[in-house]
Structure formats: structure tokens, C-alpha cells
Amino acid sequence: MRRxxxxxxxxxxxxxxxxxxxxxxxxxxxxxxxxxxSPAFDARRxxxxxxxVVKAQGGTLSQVLAYSSGAxxxxxxxxxxxTWRSSWTLTPGAEYxxxxxxxxxxxxxxxxxxxxxxxxxxxxxxxASTTPLPGETxxxxxxxxLDFDTPVRDKAAxxxxxxxxxxxxxxxxxxWIGDTRAVYRTRRFWTSGxxxxxxxxxxxxxxxxxxxxxxxxxFAFTVGRQQISTVDTRTHQMVVRRGEQVVRRMPISAGxxxxxxxxxxxxxHLTMDKGNPVRMISPGRGAGEPGFYDVMIDHAVxxxxxxxxxxxxxxxxxxGRSNVSHGCVNARPDQAxxxxxxxxxxxxxTITGTDRELEWTNGWGFWQLPWERWRAGSxxxxxxxxxxxxxx
Numbered sequence: 029m030r031r032x033x034x035x036x037x038x039x040x041x042x043x044x045x046x047x048x049x050x051x052x053x054x055x056x057x058x059x060x061x062x063x064x065x066s067p068a069f070d071a072r073r074x075x076x077x078x079x080x081v082v083k084a085q086g087g088t089l090s091q092v093l094a095y096s097s098g099a100x101x102x103x104x105x106x107x108x109x110x111t112w113r114s115s116w117t118l119t120p121g122a123e124y125x126x127x128x129x130x131x132x133x134x135x136x137x138x139x140x141x142x143x144x145x146x147x148x149x150x151x152x153x154x155x156a157s158t159t160p161l162p163g164e165t166x167x168x169x170x171x172x173x174l175d176f177d178t179p180v181r182d183k184a185a186x187x188x189x190x191x192x193x194x195x196x197x198x199x200x201x202x203x204w205i206g207d208t209r210a211v212y213r214t215r216r217f218w219t220s221g222x223x224x225x226x227x228x229x230x231x232x233x234x235x236x237x238x239x240x241x242x243x244x245x246x247f248a249f250t251v252g253r254q255q256i257s258t259v260d261t262r263t264h265q266m267v268v269r270r271g272e273q274v275v276r277r278m279p280i281s282a283g284x285x286x287x288x289x290x291x292x293x294x295x296x297h298l299t300m301d302k303g304n305p306v307r308m309i310s311p312g313r314g315a316g317e318p319g320f321y322d323v324m325i326d327h328a329v330x331x332x333x334x335x336x337x338x339x340x341x342x343x344x345x346x347x348g349r350s351n352v353s354h355g356c357v358n359a360r361p362d363q364a365x366x367x368x369x370x371x372x373x374x375x376x377x378t379i380t381g382t383d384r385e386l387e388w389t390n391g392w393g394f395w396q397l398p399w400e401r402w403r404a405g406s407x408x409x410x411x412x413x414x415x416x417x418x419x420x
Contacts, residue, residue, distance in 0.1 A: 058132055058133060058134050058135030058136075059086060059132070059135060060086070060087070060132055060135055060136045060137065060138045061084050061085060061086040061087025061088075061130040061131070061132045061135075061137075061138050062084070062085040062086055062130075062138065063082065063083070063084055063085075063089075063128050063130050063138050063140040064082070064083045064085070065080075065081075065082050065126055065128065065140060065142065066078070066080070066081045066082075066083075067080070067118075067124075067144045067146070068144065069126070069140075069142030069143065069144055070142065070143070070144060071144040071145065072144075072145050073145070073146075073147035074118070074144050074145065074146045074147060075118075075146070075147065076117050076118040076119065076120050076146045076147065076149075076231075076232030076233075076234070076240060077117050077185065077232055077233060077234040077240070078117075079113060079114040079115075079116065079117050079118060079232075080094055080101060080103065080113070080114040080118060080124065080126070081111065081112070081113050081114075082111070082112040082113075082126065082128045082140075083110060083111050083112075084109075084110050084111075084128075084130035084138075085110075086132055087110075087130045087131050087132040087133070087135075087137075087138070088108070088109040088110055088130065088131060089105060089109055089110065089111075089112055089128060089129070089130050090109075090129045090130065090131050090137070091127075091128070091129045092105075092112040092126070092127075092128045092129075093126070093127045093128075094114065094124060094125065094126045094127075095124070095125050096118075096119060096122045096123065096124045096125075097122065097123075101114050101118075101124070102114065102115040102116070103115055112128070115229075116189060116229040116231070116232070117189065117229070117231065117232030117233050117234075117241075118146050118231070118232045119146065119231040119232055119242065120146055120147060120148055120149040120231070120232060120240050120242055121145075121146060121147070121148040121149070121242075122145070122146050123143060123144070123145045124143060124144055124145070124146070125141075125142075125143045126140070126141070126142060126143070126144075127139065127140070127141045128140045128141075146232070149238075149239070149240035149241075149242055150238040150239070150240075151238055151239045151240075152239070152240060152241065152242045153176060153177055153178035153180075153230070153235045153239055153240075153241055154176070154177055154230065154241060154242070154243060154245070155174055155175070155176060155177075155228050155230070155245040156175045156176060156177040156208075157174075157175045158172075158173070158174055158175075158226070158245070158247055159171070159172070159173035160172070160247075160249040160373065160374070161247075161249070162247035162248065162249070163247075163248070163249065163250075164249045164250075164373070165249070165250045165251075165252040165372060166249055166250070166251060166252060166372055166373050166374040167251075167252060167254075167255060167298070167299065167371075167372040167373060167374030167375035167376065168217040168218045168219075168220060168251060168252075168254045168255075168256070168374065168375075168376070169217055169218075169296075169298045169374050169375065169376040169392075169395060170218065170249075170251070170298070170373065170374025171211050171212060171213050171298075171374070171392055171394055172192065172211065172212035172213075172224075172226055173209065173210075173211050173212075174190070174209070174210045174211075174212075174226075174228060175208055175209050176208045176209070176210075177208075178208070178235060178236075178239065179207035179208055179236075180204075180207050180208065180210075180235055180236075181207075181235060181236040182234060182235060182236065183204050183210075183407035184407040184408055185233055185234055185235070186210070186230070186233055186235065186407075187202050187204075187210065187406065187407045187408050188408065189228060189229040189230055189233045189241075190202060190210065190212070190226075190227075190228055190229075191226070191227045191228075191229060192212055192224065192225075192226050193224070193225045193226075193227075194222055194223070194224050194225075195222045195223060196219045196222050198214050198215075198216075198218070198219075199214065199215040199216075200212055200213060200214040200215060201213065201215075201402060201403040201405075201406045201409065202405075202406050202407075202408075203394075203402055203403075203405030203406055204405055204406075204407060205389070205405075211394060212226075213394050213395070213402055215399050217254070217376070218251040219251065220251055220252065220253055220254045221250075221251060221252075222250070222251050223248055223249070223250050223251075224248065224249055224250075224251065225246065225247075225248040226246070226247055226248070226249075227244060227245070227246040228241075228244060228245040228246075229244050230242075230243065230244055230245065231243055231244050252372050253270055253271075254270065254271050255268065255269070255270055255275075255370065255371070255372070255375045256268075256269050256375070256376045256377075256378070257269070257338075257367075257375065257376070257377045257378070258377075258378050258379075258380070259280060259282070259292075259338075259357055259377065259378070259379040259380070260380055260381050261282040261283075261292055261294075261351055261379065261380065261381035261382050262380075262381040263381075264279060264280055264281060264282070264347065264348045264349060264350065264351065265277065265278070265279060265280065265348065266278040266279075266280045266338075266357065266359065268367065268370075276363065276366065276367070278359045278360070278363045278364075278367070279347040279348025279349075279359070279360065280338075280347055280348070280357050280358060280359050281341070281343065281346040281347045281348075281349075281350065281351055281352050281353050281357075281358050282351040282353060282355075282356075282357050282379075282381075282382070283351055283353050283354065283355040283356070283382070284351055284352050284353060284354070285351065285382065285383075285384075288384060289311060289312075289334075289335075289354075289355060290353075290354050290355050291355060291382055291383070291384040292336065292351075292353075292355050292356070292357060292379060292382050292384070293332060293334065293336065293355075293379065293382065293384050293385060293386035293387075293390065294379050294380050294381060294382045294383075294384065294385055294386060295378070295379065295385055295386030295393060295395075295396050296376055296377075296378050296386070296393070296395035296396060297331035297332055297336070297376070297377045297378070297379060297386060297391065297392075297393065298331065298373075298374050298375065298376060298377070298391070298392040298393075298394075298395070299329050299330070299331055299338075299371050299372070299373055299374065299375045299377060300330045300331065300332075300373060300391055300392055301329075301330050301373065302327075302328060302329040302330065302368055302371060303328055303330075304326055304327050304328065304368060305324040305325055305326050305327075305328065306324070306325050306328040306330075306337065306339070307322070307323070307324055307325075308321070308322075308323055308324075308325050308328075308335070308337075309321070309322045310322070310354070311335065321354070325337070325339045325340065325341070326339065326340040326361065326364070326365070327339060327340040327361070327364040327365045327367070327368035328340075328368075329367060329368055329371050330391075331357075331377050331391065332386065332390050332391040332393065333390050333391040334355070334390055334391070335354075335355060335356070336355055336356055336357070337356045337357070338356070338357045338358075338359065338364065338367055338377065339356055339357075339358055339359075339364055340358065340359065340360070340361040340364035340365060340368075341353070341358030341359070341361075341364070342360075342361055343358065344360055347359060347360060357379070374392075376395070
């Protein structure tokens with residue numbers, strides 16, 4: 029028994045002696061992280077529509093700095109800090125410089141520096157016009173309308189480049205109306221008093237094979253006071269509210285409804301523009317034919333593309349009593365002048381009481397579509413959700 033214990037002690041002593049010896053081994057050196065950049069450094073005809081992507085393997089990115097023409101390229105890191113992507117596409121025919129730093133775990137850092145040049149655009153496209161106008165103050169129902177100078181084939185690529193920034197977060201979506209127009213509508217009316225900035229980051233966006241945007245387009249507008257009007261064609265009354273307060277009650281006369289064209293449309297209209305005076309001519313009728321008219325009308329605020337206005341008319345005998353117009357909403361001259369003076373483009377005017385519904389494609393009748401149907405017209409929503417184009 030004593031021998032067994034001794035042997036064990038000797039064995040333990042040997043182990044301890046070995047552990048205290050001066051024999052050492054060098055720790056392996058950690059490999060530095062590998063940084064990859066796309067487009068590759070020294071490229072002369074880099075693609076623009078894929079943007080700039082920097083990745084780190086075996087480490088994390090601590091800094092990415094990219095510049096073109098002296099301006100820093102915006103971008104962001106992913107959650108793992110291993111991939112950095114530019115926020116937008118790259119400008120055609122431009123030179124880019126990139127410096128990327130990646131840190132490993134206990135090893136040396138890697139700094140990648142280089143430059144590349146993007147290819148020139150064979151053909152270009154741009155925003156032809158915007159609504160609202162830059163600096164305009166608008167009503168709470170105002171849409172954002174972008175018209176392009178070339179039919180858009182890759183609508184999803186263009187839509188991804190469209191940015192709407194607000195001080196107060198809003199939920200909104202773009203919808204395509206044809207191949208050259210994109211319209212942005214919020215889910216609910218804008219909040220009064222805020223500024224909205226719209227940027228079309230089109231530089232480098234591929235519209236169609238060989239067709240690229242070369243410049244961005246930015247404009248801003250302000251949402252004014254909330255003014256919402258309601259028109260009841262059955263009671264022949266129009267009520268104008270600012271917020272919750274009634275600021276004007278106006279006896280009116282609406283369309284006589286003897287034909288479809290003489291029937292005022294029911295639905296949520298938006299004020300679109302105004303004139304004083306506006307020349308109004310009967311549609312589809314020539315001089316001398318029954319029902320023909322060609323008149324100048326004062327203080328006219330347009331609310332559709334089918335010839336509907338809120339305007340002045342000196343037929344006080346009908347206003348508040350009966351509908352005798354050719355489809356417009358007319359009011360006493362002094363009250364129509366007040367409405368004209370206080371209206372902003374994009375003020376909602378909701379009309380009820382007729383059997384002719386406002387089509388959502390008539391003027392700015394966009395609020396006629398329920399939110400889900402409106403959103404289904406987005407190229408991004410459609411491609412992501414697999415929406416049947418027939419439901420749009």
C-alpha cells in the first residue's frame with residue numbers, strides 16, 4: 029500500500045517538474061483580415077448600378093471612406109460590421125477613391141487603398157418635372173408626382189432610388205401610373221407645418237439596357253395649415269374647416285345631373301390649380317348646338333381633370349336650394365373669392381350625394397384608392413409580395 033502511494037507521488041512530482049521546466053512554444057500569429065472592394069481597384073469601366081461594396085473576411089471593418097469629386101460617398105455597415113454598402117448607385121463616368129480599414133482579433137489591421145472609374149452612360153434619363161414645385165406650400169392631401177423624360181422599364185430600380193424625408197415620420201408608398209410617372213401618397217394626410225424633402229438618387233441607376241441616370245434631383249416643400257372642405261350636393265352646402273374649426277359655410281349649387289358629364293363626381297378631390305378668370309367651354313359641343321357655352325368664370329379652383337371647379341357664379345337663387353350647374357360647384361362671388369384666396373394645392377375637397385364616383389385616375393383622385401390597393405401599385409411591393417398585376 030505504501031509502495032503504491034510512493035509511486036503515485038513520484039509520478040506527480042515528475043509531472044510537476046515537467047510543468048515547471050523552461051521549455052516554451054511560440055504562439056501562432058493571427059492572420060490579418062482580408063478586405064475586398066467591388067468594383068475592383070483600377071477598374072476603368074465599372075458598373076454603376078451595383079453601388080460600392082466593401083467586405084472584410086477574418087475581421088471587422090472599422091472605417092470605410094469613399095470619395096468622388098471631393099464629396100464623400102454615403103453608406104453604412106451591416107450589423108456584423110463585415111460589409112459596407114454605398115447608400116445609392118454610382119455616378120457614370122466618375123472616379124472614386126476608397127480607403128477601408130479592417131481589424132482582426134489580436135492580429136494586425138489591414139488597410140486597403142485604391143481607386144476605380146465607372147463607365148460612361150450611352151444614353152441618359154432624368155426627372156422632367158416635379159409636383160409640388162420646389163419651395164411650394166401645399167395642403168395636407170398633396171401627392172408627390174415625378175415625371176420622367178424616358179419610359180421606365182426597370183421600375184423597381186428607379187423606385188429604390190427615390191427618397192422622401194420628413195421631420196415627422198410618415199408611412200407612404202410610390203405607385204406607377206404608366207411608364208413615365210411615379211406618384212407618392214401617404215397613408216394618412218400629411219402633418220401640418222413640416223418640411224418634406226424629396227430626392228431622386230438617379231445617378232447610376234439603370235433604367236433600361238444602356239440607359240442610365242447621370243444626376244440626382246432634390247426639392248423640398250412645406251405642408252401648410254390643414255384645410256379640408258366637404259360638399260353635400262343634397263343639402264347644397266359646402267363647409268370649410270381648419271383643423272376642427274369651421275371657418276366658412278357656403279351655400280352652393282352642383283351639377284344638374286341631367287347627363288353624366290353634368291353630374292358632379294363624389295369622392296375625395298384635391299385642389300389642383302386655380303385661375304381668375306378661367307375660360308370654360310362645353311365639351312363635345314360646337315357653337316350654335318344645344319347646350320353650348322363659352323364663358324369666362326371668376327375665382328375658379330380646379331378639383332379634377334373632368335372640368336370640375338369650385339368657382340364663383342352669380343346665381344344666388346339656386347345656391348343652397350338646387351343643383352343647376354354643368355358639373356362644377358359654384359358659390360356666391362364673395363365666398364368663392366375667399367375660397368380662391370385661401371386655397372393651397374393639395375387641399376382635400378370631399379363631395380357626397382351623387383351617383384357618379386370620382387375615378388382615382390381623374391386628376392389627383394388618388395385618395396379614392398384604399399391604402400392596400402394604392403401600395404400594390406409600387407414596383408417594390410409588387411415584386412416582394414408577388415402581387416398579381418391585375419389587382420393594381
